[in-house]
Amino acid sequence: MKTLNELKLAKELIRFPSITPVDAGVMKFLEKKLKKLGFKTKILEFKERGFQPVKNLYARLGSKKPNFMFAGHVDIVPPGNIKDWTVNPFKPSIKKGHLIGRGANDMKSSVAAFVSAVSTFLSKNRKFNGSISLLITGDEEGDAVNGTKKVVDYLKKRKEKINFCLVGEPTNPNKLGEMIKIGRRGSLTGKLNIFGQQGHVAYPHRANNPSTIIVKILKELKDIKFDRGSKNFQPTNLEVTKININNNADNVIPAMAEATFNICLLYTSPSPRDRTRSRMPSSA
Numbered sequence: 001m002k003t004l005n006e007l008k009l010a011k012e013l014i015r016f017p018s019i020t021p022v023d024a025g026v027m028k029f030l031e032k033k034l035k036k037l038g039f040k041t042k043i044l045e046f047k048e049r050g051f052q053p054v055k056n057l058y059a060r061l062g063s064k065k066p067n068f069m070f071a072g073h074v075d076i077v078p079p080g081n082i083k084d085w086t087v088n089p090f091k092p093s094i095k096k097g098h099l100i101g102r103g104a105n106d107m108k109s110s111v112a113a114f115v116s117a118v119s120t121f122l123s124k125n126r127k128f129n130g131s132i133s134l135l136i137t138g139d140e141e142g143d144a145v146n147g148t149k150k151v152v153d154y155l156k157k158r159k160e161k162i163n164f165c166l167v168g169e170p171t172n173p174n175k176l177g178e179m180i181k182i183g184r185r186g187s188l189t190g191k192l193n194i195f196g197q198q199g200h201v202a203y204p205h206r207a208n209n210p211s212t213i214i215v216k217i218l219k220e221l222k223d224i225k226f227d228r229g230s231k232n233f234q235p236t237n238l239e240v241t242k243i244n245i246n247n248n249a250d251n252v253i254p255a256m257a258e259a260t261f262n263i264c265l266l267y268t269s270p271s272p273r274d275r276t277r278s279r280m281p282s283s284a
Helices: 006-014 026-036 104-124 148-157 210-222 272-278
Strands: 040-048 051-061 067-073 093-095 098-100 131-137 164-167 186-195 237-244 256-265
Touching: 006 026, 006 098, 006 104, 026 040, 026 051, 026 104, 026 131, 040 148, 051 148, 067 104, 098 104, 104 131, 131 148, 186 210, 210 237, 210 256
Parallel strands: 067 131, 067 164
Antiparallel strands: 040 051, 051 131, 093 098, 186 256, 237 256
């Protein structure tokens, strides 16, 4: 059996602009590679009202226990301003020994490495005990509604059990192979809308500026010390990801301001959700 080169495969995956929830053909491409290795595959597209439909891929080689699964994703975050890149983010290249391209780190290279490792293993071990499977989602960077959770529910209905699972997310602090994590922190996204009173900047006493209020609230939230972390995980952190004041005039106090923040959290008591609520200023 011909083995797959991990670098070549990573480059091929990066060329797909699979920005959540767009598939861009990457699932079909990966499915074809896995079928050639002997995997039975199924592309699962899930839909839910209010959310974009998402394609996922489940592949399994073998039917016996234990079932060793690799879980990952091939969706990516937007590349931002293309002009800020030293290369085209969807035309991967090697610079100073590093693979550059959107998704190279998170986490198309990891998917490529696992598939390549499987191909090498199978070239030497056509018969083995147990099964090898892959759960690849296209909804990790987005709402995560039509992704892994729904695939797991699908597997439960089929009474298909996962005995061991390796997640290929980038977790090494400094260099590859430095550590293996035993889990991941949770993620909580919050949205903040402040409604004020529109007015002219020359008469602030006749208006109520929501931008001033939202800045104060975000400062309060950012200053929260949720916990000290644990032996295996860094402390909970809150990061402001969006601030939007939809105002096209420079001399008008806006009527509304909105912000989005994300909390990468440990499950502690009181919870980060409760601590966030308790620190909200009365002006909110």
